[in-house]
Amino acid sequence: MAATARLTAPLPPAAVHAMARIEYALAAPERELITKVGQALGWGQYWKPSAHLGETATYITMWSQHELNAVYERVGGTVTTRPVQRHVDNVTWNATEIILTADLPDIGPVQIVTDWADGIGGHDLPVVRATGNAIPEVAA
Template sequence: MNAMDLYVVAYVVGGPVADETGQDHLAVVDAAEAVVKAATATLAAKVLHALGFRSTQLADGDTATRLSFWSQHELNAVYERVGGVVTSRTVHRAYDGETTVDTEITLTVVLPGIATVQLTTDWYEPYGGHDLPLMRAITALAA
């Protein structure tokens, strides 16, 4: 959520703000931010529960509807539990001034009554797994 989103939420919750630097405005924005954080935490807990996880806390960098995984094996375990649509794409990433070319695997899952969620990982060849159901789904999609 960016500053403009917070301002819109604050406007809806507290009405128009006459003085953007006043303490009343800051209190409204703080209240709106707290509401958004609570709603995000609730959504994240529902998503994680629906995906079969015990924890209801998001990892750093994740959002309630976009989660990242360490390996294709972890992502495959979720795919086998809940299904979904698997895609892959080539991505260019920069780390410490060096650019790498990676294959990103994305699993899109519709959780009825909750949200549509994207789960991602990068293919890591040393971990293997070409025979995983997740990888067979990508191959079938390409054919």
């Protein structure tokens, strides 16, 4: 015996709008946190985390050690490193991730990370010196 599909009626427009308002209200704390983090880091109220990169209001990726250094010089924090493996398009490589943990007032800890990029220099940057020489110099 074949199963009969039950058709459901579409929601009335008033119900759709009510659900959208509820969803918007429930997301308010996260929107407020994102705004506070952006302002605390000096990026302004319109900064938003890039979800496709795995970013959240309290976990942010930077493009380079130079950008990470600018944040470090602005807000300070604790700098650590860890070895990581990255995978993109069936290619795997080892990298050193630099992690800046900034304890932002009225927000709490926020992690800002980047991978060390050999080709652009930066051993003299304060954020790299704060790692305690965890990034070895590569001989030219």
